Amino acid sequence: MKTFLTFFLTLPFFLLSLTSFSIAENDQPAEKTGLELFCSPELIDLTTNWAASYESQYPNKKVTISKMTSEMALAEGQLYLTTQAQLSSDALNWQMVIGHDVIVPITSSNNPLLQEIQQQGIHAKSLALLAASELPNWEQVLGSTANAPFTMYLTDNEELLTKIANYTNLDKDAILATKLSSPKELIQTVQENIYSIGFCKLVDLINTDSKTFNEQISILPIDKNRNGRLDQFEDIYQNPEALSRGVWLGKYPRELSGKVYAVASSQPSQQNALEFLNWLNGSGQELLAASGYSPLSSRAKTGNTQILTPLSEPINLSGSTSGLPLGWLLPGTFVIIILAIYRFSRSKRKKLPTIDSEDLGMTPAMNESSIESPAGLFYDKSHTWAFMERDGFVKVGIDDFLQHLTGPLTQVKLKKAGTKVHKGEKILTIIREGKQLEIYTPVSGIIKAQNQSLLDSPTQLNTSPYADGWVYQIEPLNWDREVRLLFRSSTYREWLEDEFTRLKDFLAHAANANSMVFDHLILQDGGEITDQILGDLAPEIWDDFQTKFIDSAR
Structure with a gap:
């Protein structure tokens, strides 16, 4: 053991003597390495x-920028930044998503109806009604007090027209809009025609110097849940960064968002291009929001890393070309020594069982497609369901959405048979390891029976929420009227899209702003949430969820 330690303690001094030669060889300043980028005109400011x-962070790197033209063909070995995934009609390009762009509806800040529009918001059906009308008028969507002609303007851009058609569920030929040649002309026209609206890209509205919106133009807020008012969670229009984050969180219609691509004729292999792409996927994301674009989610960045890593050699952005940088040599040596001594000492002890990384499963994601909603049931905003049986009694229970959030339940508290309840009253308490939520009844009536098997096996609410996990059998008192307030399956699934948006908004605010890990666990993909997310969160988060999510929807 003494000989072993003596060897490793003298090793650093031997290596230090060798580094003097390395210093002499590497004392010359590194030459700058160049990278040429081609970008589409709308991305010039962002690319700049x-x-x-990039050059500020890595002074040995030099980036030159050239503007793409519509006739430009992809050249082998060149890198292009664009909002179009397919640039060549002959073959598929290599592409990687590096950000998201947003299409927004705008009107003049002097529009006399602006305040009313901002209170109500606009949604797909109202836009479809106006866009397809021969004589459109604002009173068609705002009421008789808003008697003013409506005009829609678009830039002559096929991609933009396609997105609006998808959002409004109209054929492109059915959209009656005046097409203008450029975003600049569109914005000027909307300013002059104060009752009109236009569609353009978010980046077209941003003042480059101040990173704020054009003061003469207002973005029309989207009423995403179509309830006739702009709710707090839908208010994401204060500044470009807030809107970009709202897009990332799913608070903005997916049909109106696009993508920013890095494109090449084939997989990039040059080291300077790979280094820049890796940087774009990391530090470069921070510049997107301020320029009117939305950054990638953590899962998307991880996917890009997997795409790039096999293609690239170990990336050395420092500019050194002679192996490991000198600054890391001595610290690395000492790390090796400590590890060697640790491993040697551990080998003398009894080995303990270990967990292979392959044994650690990934927690599945929770999204709209993972929620079951059988047809024939009626669903309530309290995340409960109701079903009238042939004998006239109504069975009720919790929906699949709620059990996906909580994960396996450990206890329930039930009301006694014979209890009279009114719609919207607390009827059930679901508990997981002491943390609990109060659930409200979807219908009024007298409880005739309770599912007593839940007292011994509350996980039936998780494994079979619509069958074995029923909660009560109720004799309804006002079924004909109250059933009209409930959702059928198809409408419930549309409503769920907005519930997921509300959920992501709640989780984003609940997350510790200084904890990247916590944020990653909650919002893996900006559109997908970790299944059973409430399960491991603290009791105070459950309390907040009760008041800010469940109670606020009543």
Whole structure:
């Protein structure tokens, strides 16, 4: 053991003597390595900001930017930044998503109806009604007090027209809009025609210097849940960064968002291109929001890393070309020594069982497609369901959405048979390891029976929420009227899209802003949430969920 330690303690001094030669050889300043980027015109400002930040962070790197033209063909070995995934009609390009762009409806800030529009918001059906009307008028969507002609303007851009058609569920030929040649002309026209609206990209509205919106133009807020008012969670229009984050959280219609791509004729292999792509996927994401674009989610960045890593050699952005940088040599040596001594000492002890990383499963994601909603049932905003049986009694229970959030339940508290309840009253308490939620009844009536098997096996609410996990059998008192307030399956699934948006909004606010790990666990993909997310969260989060999510929806 003494000989072993003596060897490792003298090793650093031997290596230090060798580094003097390395210092002499590497004392010359590194030459700058160049990268040429081609970008589409709408990305010039963003690409310029990227290039400046990259060169500032790595002074040995030099980036030159050229503007793409519509006739430009993809050249082998070149890198292109664009909002179009397919640039060549001959073959598929290599592509990687590096950000998201947003299409927004706008009107003049002097529009006399602006305040009313901002209170109500607009949604797909109202836009479809106006866009397809021969004589459109604002009173068609705002009421008789808003008697003013409506005009829609678009830039002559096929991609933009396609997205609006998808959002409004109209054929492109059915959209009666005046097409203008450029975003600049569109914005000017909307300013002059104060009752009109236009559609353009978010980046077209941003003042480059101040990173704020054009003061003469207002973005029309989207009433995503179509309830005739702009709710707090839908208010994401204060500044470009807030809107970009709202898009990332799913608070904005997916049909109106696009993507920013890095494109090449084939998989990039040059080291300078791979280094820049890796940087775009990391530090470069921070510049997107300020320029009117939305950054990638953590899962998307991880996917890009997997795409790039097999293609690239170990990336050395420092500019050194002679192996491991000198600054890491001595610290690395000492790390090796400590590890060697640790491993040697551990080998003398009894080995303990270990867990192979392959044994650790990934927690599945929770999204709209993972929620079951059998046809024939009626669903309530309290995340409960109701079903009238042939004998006239109504069975009720909790929906699949709620059990996906809580994970396996450990206890329930039930009301006694014979209890009279009114719609919206607390009827059930579901508990997981002491943390609990109060659930409200979807119908009024007298409880005739309770599912007593839940007292011994509350997980039936998780494994079979619509069958074995029923909660009560109720004799209804006002079924004909109250059933009209409930959702059928198809409408319930549309409503669920907005519930997922509300859920992500709640989780984003609940997350510790200084904890990247917590944020990653909650919002894996900006559109997908970890299954059973409430399960391991603290009791105070459950309390907040009760008041800010369940109670606020009543």
